[in-house]
Amino acid sequence: MPTSTVKTFRAERERLNEIVRKYSGQAIKRFISLDGQVYRPGALPAQTKELLGLVASLVLRCDDCIKYHIIRCHEEGVSSAELDEALAVGLVVGGSIVIPHLRRALAAWDELQRS
Amino acid sequence: MPTSTVKTFRAERERLNEIVRKYSGQAIKRFISLDGQVYRPGALPAQTKELLGLVASLVLRCDDCIKYHIIRCHEEGVSSAELDEALAVGLVVGGSIVIPHLRRALAAWDELQRS
């Protein structure tokens, strides 16, 4: 994705997160904080954690989550060969039902490579 | 959602339901009738049933179903605090994969509050 596409994706996310914060009590806020925590590097590097998040999102077929992790994988310096192998695991585990999401994942990756 | 948004949502639903009726035999028609029946107040009030439908739709991640139950919860007088707690149950049961749907659920709720 060109920088502007990534910016638009993030701006929309932020707009909606603002609404989430407006209505959510302590439990939802704690969950969202925890969601950020598990991707921080530790015993496993950030790259591996983003690939784990990506493959989990792929087999559960959530386009927004896939796009988010595709951007994060790109930021963490994942290579196209590494991405291909991670997506292959997700495709074989999840089956042909994930193909439409795989197409959109790679279309986003392609934009990021060319930006 | 402003009244017009709710109206548009319902008009599109009705247009598609017309097509469903055109092609569906007795079994699909009976299913749709049953789908209406289970939300009618009985031992449990309509509010609780709509919250059950909402949380089930959230963990199964169906945006159309979520939006429908968000509108119905609003019509039945569910408060923002009650909605937050029901969504928190759905978020914790279903995990971060439901967050994009939670965002859209609360964006719809926000529109309804301000209309």
Added chain:
Amino acid sequence: MPTSTVKTFRAERERLNEIVRKYSGQAIKRFISLDGQVYRPGALPAQTKELLGLVASLVLRCDDCIKYHIIRCHEEGVSSAELDEALAVGLVVGGSIVIPHLRRALAAWDELQRS
């Protein structure tokens, strides 16, 4: 379930939770704490929250989770008529694929009623 069955179910859970605590870091521990928090009574009563957890577990088809919430619903004084209506919502939302879980849910409920 007779008291002894509930006790056995809880003892096995506790044995496994001990292993979870042995290997889990802060993130998993925080998640489990949050999982307890969302069912505490607040704007919604505990009964409603347990029914929400039950229906979410039913449509996601997790027998252990269903059994846990069936026991909790019983403890909170949910009636058989209320349970039937909540399960009917879950069955219609989730389809015939949930019927085997519905059978086991009601078998557990039946044991609790007779204990």
Added chain:
Amino acid sequence: MPTSTVKTFRAERERLNEIVRKYSGQAIKRFISLDGQVYRPGALPAQTKELLGLVASLVLRCDDCIKYHIIRCHEEGVSSAELDEALAVGLVVGGSIVIPHLRRALAAWDELQRS
């Protein structure tokens, strides 16, 4: 499965269905009746409908449902070659996550062939 295994499976189903009938109101009863209706032969023969139910159960990964449709396919005279091709569609659509269910489906089929 030898006749006795099929009998045991059906007896346990019937025992649990008895409990379902004891606690279920009109909505659950209507759903179960509808569940029987959709497999009756009509524009599509019973064989095809059982294969549809089998593949749907396979990709949704419900062992009880799979076993039920495996028995019904056998009763309707589905051949091993037809079964293999239907399961192949389910495996490719649903991915390697269905393999454990595929193994149990074919183990049941194998028993039925040898009985």
Added chain:
Amino acid sequence: MPTSTVKTFRAERERLNEIVRKYSGQAIKRFISLDGQVYRPGALPAQTKELLGLVASLVLRCDDCIKYHIIRCHEEGVSSAELDEALAVGLVVGGSIVIPHLRRALAAWDELQRS
């Protein structure tokens, strides 16, 4: 769908498949080849295989996959009565959560009938 709609759907698919081929290694390519193979007529006719793919896609709720199989069913000469009965199986197995996808499936079918 009018011929032009089918053409647009296929052109977009082909555009994305081009990107998939650009980044995918041998494993993803082999999967996609296998995905084509399982729908070829054999012991079961192509019609039945497309109905199996359609119902699997319906219960797993993938709109792109549903649309693809709706078009293929039309090409293979499936009748509206046969389609209704296959969709009824999918609706009863998968529950009301599939209704939004059923609506879009029948809207696509309606377009194909009128083109």
Added chain:
Amino acid sequence: MPTSTVKTFRAERERLNEIVRKYSGQAIKRFISLDGQVYRPGALPAQTKELLGLVASLVLRCDDCIKYHIIRCHEEGVSSAELDEALAVGLVVGGSIVIPHLRRALAAWDELQRS
């Protein structure tokens, strides 16, 4: 798991795979071969691929698949700290519905550590 438990798990798998081979045509055989291929080390090491398979199996909630990847992670020398962080990603993505599977995953890991 003690060596004998792993041996029993593998023996049962092999017994069932024998039945799968007996009934499956070329498509299922090709799928199973592809399933083996995607975990071979390439741009990503075997450890990472096993963790990807484990987290995908966890969020899709397949106990057999989880146990298989837990054993493979142990064979590839994954540490308890790495496992904890991978499971934490799976738990947060997949929600509390995966907790029963997380318990069984860690019980298997605990056996392997002590064998």
